[in-house]
Amino acid sequence: AQSVTQLGSHVSVSEGALVLLRCNYSSSVPPYLFWYVQYPNQGLQLLLKYTTGATLVKGINGFEAEFKKSETSFHLTKPSAHMSDAAEYFCAVAAVYGGSQGNLIFGKGTKLSVKP
Amino acid sequence: DTEVTQTPKHLVMGMTNKKSLKCEQHMGHRAMYWYKQKAKKPPELMFVYSYEKLSINESVPSRFSPECPNSSLLNLHLHALQPEDSALYLCASSLREGPTDTQYFGPGTRLTVL
Numbered sequence: 058a059q060s061v062t063q064l065g066s067h068v069s070v071s072e073g074a075l076v077l078l079r080c081n082y083s084s085s086v087p088p089y090l091f092w093y094v095q096y097p098n099q100g101l102q103l104l105l106k107y108t109t110g111a112t113l114v115k116g117i118n119g120f121e122a123e124f125k126k127s128e129t130s131f132h133l134t135k136p137s138a139h140m141s142d143a144a145e146y147f148c149a150v151a152a153v154y155g156g157s158q159g160n161l162i163f164g165k166g167t168k169l170s171v172k173p
Numbered sequence: 174d175t176e177v178t179q180t181p182k183h184l185v186m187g188m189t190n191k192k193s194l195k196c197e198q199h200m201g202h203r204a205m206y207w208y209k210q211k212a213k214k215p216p217e218l219m220f221v222y223s224y225e226k227l228s229i230n231e232s233v234p235s236r237f238s239p240e241c242p243n244s245s246l247l248n249l250h251l252h253a254l255q256p257e258d259s260a261l262y263l264c265a266s267s268l269r270e271g272p273t274d275t276q277y278f279g280p281g282t283r284l285t286v287l
Contacts, residue, residue, distance in 0.1 A: 089272045089273055091275075093278075098281075098283070099280050099281070100177075100179075100263055100278035100279050100280045100281050101216070101263070101265075101278040102278070103275055103276075103277070106273075106275060108272075108273045147215055147216075151272035151273070152272065153272045160206075160218050160221065160229065160270075161216075161218070161276060163215035163216055164215065165214070165215055166213075166214075166215050
């Protein structure tokens with residue numbers, strides 16, 4: 058079975074500071090990993106994804122994530138936080154077994170707060 | 174155009190009502206999904222349609238009935254719901270039902286069951 062664990066349900070940073078949101082995965086096969094963002098009362102928007110190839114993935118809004126197989130991690134970073142980054146962030150792994158291929162298995166989410 | 178639209182935006186219904194949620198996409202995607210998201214929780218998969226056929230039903234109660242009339246539309250028919258069914262219902266679509274295909278989400282329907 059595949060799963061993701063997001064460390065920290067709530068992260069608070071100051072505007073201009075580094076954003077680091079942690080995600081670790083468990084998978085017996087090479088994983089396909091995603092980061093989504095959800096603003097209040099809205100749907101989910103894809104930030105970036107890793108399938109194969111380059112392990113450093115760049116996404117929208119200045120976010121990037123690095124796939125580290127040795128650490129089973131896919132942490133999300135942004136060099137300088139903006140107030141508009143305040144939202145809920147979900148890490149997800151795509152199921153690749155049986156009849157459920159492609160279905161997303163989400164972590165519990167991390168709420169990012171940005172202080173002025 | 175990477176937009177998935179959902180109507181209505183909000184819905185309040187009694188436990189004896191019948192209502193429907195609608196989802197639409199015009200990206201040529203052949204996989205469509207229904208998710209349920211409770212407050213402060215991640216989305217949970219309910220149903221998957223692939224090429225207009227039900228591919229996955231994640232043991233959802235029969236009071237939820239999905240329908241995919243064509244490749245662009247996905248409905249969720251609701252009947253005799255319980256207050257615990259109150260949640261944000263999200264629709265998503267992807268090019269195919271595959272692990273590398275990005276799912277694009279709609280804004281959701283906020284459902285309240287009284």
